[in-house]
Amino acid sequence: MIALPKTPRARREALEGYIFLLPWLLGFLLFTAGPLLASFYLGFTSYRGDRSWPDWIGFANFTKLFQDELFWQSLKVTVIYAVGFLPPGMALGFGIALLMNQRVKGVSIFRTIYYLPSVITGVAVAVLWGFVFHKEFGILNSVLEWFGVTPISWLFNSRWVMVAFIIMGLWGVGDGMIIYLAGLQGIPTELYEAASIDGARRMRRFWNVTIPMMSPTLFFVLVTALIKTFQIFTTAYIMTRGGPNYATYFFSVNIYNTTFVSLRFGYASALAWLLFVLIFLLTLLLFRSAKFWVFYAGEKEEAA
Amino acid sequence: MTVGTEQIVQTSADDEGRKLGTAETIVTYIVILAGAIGLMFPFAWMLSTSLKPLDEVYSYPIIWIPSQIVFENYIEVFKKVPFARYLWNSFVLSVLGIIGNMAGSSLAAFSFARLRYPGRSFFFIMMLSTMMVPVWVTMVPTFVMFSRLGWLDTYLPILLPAYFAVPFFTFLMRQFFLSVPVEIEDSARIDGCSSFGVFFRILMPLSVPALATVAIFSFFFYWNDLLGPLIYLRSQMKFPVAMGIASFQTEQYANFALMMAAATMAVAPMLVVFFFTQRLFIQGVVITGVKG
Numbered sequence: 070m071i072a073l074p075k076t077p078r079a080r081r082e083a084l085e086g087y088i089f090l091l092p093w094l095l096g097f098l099l100f101t102a103g104p105l106l107a108s109f110y111l112g113f114t115s116y117r118g119d120r121s122w123p124d125w126i127g128f129a130n131f132t133k134l135f136q137d138e139l140f141w142q143s144l145k146v147t148v149i150y151a152v153g154f155l156p157p158g159m160a161l162g163f164g165i166a167l168l169m170n171q172r173v174k175g176v177s178i179f180r181t182i183y184y185l186p187s188v189i190t191g192v193a194v195a196v197l198w199g200f201v202f203h204k205e206f207g208i209l210n211s212v213l214e215w216f217g218v219t220p221i222s223w224l225f226n227s228r229w230v231m232v233a234f235i236i237m238g239l240w241g242v243g244d245g246m247i248i249y250l251a252g253l254q255g256i257p258t259e260l261y262e263a264a265s266i267d268g269a270r271r272m273r274r275f276w277n278v279t280i281p282m283m284s285p286t287l288f289f290v291l292v293t294a295l296i297k298t299f300q301i302f303t304t305a306y307i308m309t310r311g312g313p314n315y316a317t318y319f320f321s322v323n324i325y326n327t328t329f330v331s332l333r334f335g336y337a338s339a340l341a342w343l344l345f346v347l348i349f350l351l352t353l354l355l356f357r358s359a360k361f362w363v364f365y366a367g368e369k370e371e372a373a
Numbered sequence: 374m375t376v377g378t379e380q381i382v383q384t385s386a387d388d389e390g391r392k393l394g395t396a397e398t399i400v401t402y403i404v405i406l407a408g409a410i411g412l413m414f415p416f417a418w419m420l421s422t423s424l425k426p427l428d429e430v431y432s433y434p435i436i437w438i439p440s441q442i443v444f445e446n447y448i449e450v451f452k453k454v455p456f457a458r459y460l461w462n463s464f465v466l467s468v469l470g471i472i473g474n475m476a477g478s479s480l481a482a483f484s485f486a487r488l489r490y491p492g493r494s495f496f497f498i499m500m501l502s503t504m505m506v507p508v509w510v511t512m513v514p515t516f517v518m519f520s521r522l523g524w525l526d527t528y529l530p531i532l533l534p535a536y537f538a539v540p541f542f543t544f545l546m547r548q549f550f551l552s553v554p555v556e557i558e559d560s561a562r563i564d565g566c567s568s569f570g571v572f573f574r575i576l577m578p579l580s581v582p583a584l585a586t587v588a589i590f591s592f593f594f595y596w597n598d599l600l601g602p603l604i605y606l607r608s609q610m611k612f613p614v615a616m617g618i619a620s621f622q623t624e625q626y627a628n629f630a631l632m633m634a635a636a637t638m639a640v641a642p643m644l645v646v647f648f649f650t651q652r653l654f655i656q657g658v659v660i661t662g663v664k665g
Contacts (some may be wrong), residue, residue, distance in 0.1 A: 083490035085568040093481035096537025107514035182409045191597030192615040193639035211435045251659040341509040
């Protein structure tokens with residue numbers, strides 16, 4: 070039960086609170102909650118974007134989905150990318166953060182350089198990578214050639230294209246690095262001192278102090294990276310348009326095409342809701358798993 | 374709580390609280406340096422290609438450093454497409470987006486951080502949970518709504534949401550407001566200042582760093598955004614840079630020299646902004662990340 074403000078002053082403050090909240094509240098209703106409910110409804114219709122009222126077709130979109138090869142392909146591609154990118158991406162970002170946390174001169178310049186690729190993103194960079202991966206004129210193949218690797222057709226070979234996307238993803242692990250660094254610097258030095266006094270060597274201190282103290286940060290980065298990875302769009306749209314032979318037909322590319330190429334608004338809404346539920350369930354799963362591996366300092370120690 | 378940038382920019386004590394040995398330092402340097410060179414390669418390559426005479430772009434083996442620096446590729450880009458127009462459109466979109474995000478988010482953030490009213494924490498949780506909603510779920514109805522309003526091929530669908538408190542920026546501003554001591558506000562209130570007065574005369578002037586962070590993030594968002602323009606814009610003269618390059622790419626796919634010149638021009642403003650505002654940038658990431 071919400072208590073209503075009693076004094077005139079509190080009432081005035083409440084009124085002011087709502088006035089300041091108004092922009093968000095309107096935006097929430099118009100651009101999030103409203104469309105969210107509308108797309109849920111559209112998922113059960115065969116709406117095609119015309120001016121007539123959408124026809125209710127029950128679960129037809131969802132039953133169709135399970136026989137839709139493109140849906141399964143897009144789901145497969147998205148999951149493969151997430152599995153192929155997230156673990157090395159997390160490890161690399163964390164590894165770089167550990168290196169950057171060393172007391173060496175000029176480290177701030179390097180930090181800028183490592184952070185840069187995760188900031189400079191978008192269409193121009195996707196175009197640039199399209200050229201980097203070019204079979205004859207791209208730099209990646211010419212660097213690999215020094216090591217005797219025969220030129221690979223990165224973006225036109227369905228076996229290599231996912232590797233190319235993962236390489237490009239790894240180029241931008243710097244945003245995780247910044248968060249890890251802040252986390253590393255938040256670990257009290259006394260913990261390391263105490264561990265040293267207890268005779269813990271370097272590796273032991275890493276596993277028993279750094280990792281547990283960093284686990285909330287790692288968890289946060291993992292959750293946000295997962296949500297982002299499942300929605301990858303621009304790079305796929307620019308570099309491959311989902312090809313070759315649907316090898317990079319990510320979930321979001323499928324939703325985009327279903328909406329704006331095939332104009333199947335109802336079906337696209339069903340797809341989008343499925344993506345939402347999928348991301349939600351995966352996040353929930355991560356939160357459930359947290360109690361097994363995420364350590365929160367100040368939490369009550371369980372009976373050992 | 375705000376995390377001072379100094380804390381991040383400075384290197385903290387090594388986990389052992391001692392200096393590294395010489396051998397270790399050298400190895401660390403080599404690894405860091407190799408990685409840095411690898412990361413900068415694509416950018417260097419982009420710049421070098423954009424300045425090459427055409428025959429050197431397609432030579433084999435690859436020519437790393439052009440024999441002479443030419444600006445023809447850049448000139449060609451402006452001749453083939455209205456690139457100056459694209460740059461201007463991106464600039465306009467960014468400025469209007471920045472204003473919207475600063476205004477919308479700070480109003481709502483003030484409400485969340487400083488005023489007490491029934492349902493505040495409920496609304497705050499609602500706002501946080503909408504940060505998880507993928508754009509894809511709201512895309513279809515939002516598109517239908519804006520097209521019914523006759524706003525296709527205008528900037529309204531792209532810009533309007535910024536003026537209604539984007540959750541990420543609202544959260545960032547709220548975290549900042551929470552770090553401002555309440556005492557400053559209390560003394561103003563005793564002097565008869567209303568909430569509006571507190572907001573405009575006290576909190577806003579103190580929030581310049583946080584507002585700058587919001588501005589930088591929204592600049593990067595609007596400069597890079599492809600999905601919005603792709604969905605809503607039709608006429609070429611209204612395209613921002615990202616969309617312009619995307620459409621340019623479909624015509625000039627194989628013309629790498631031109632593509633790289635265009636890409637360099639699109640990336641350059643971001644590089645400049647990033648180098649001058651790094652600290653704020655990092656602070657923003659840390660405020661919303663670690664303390665979130």
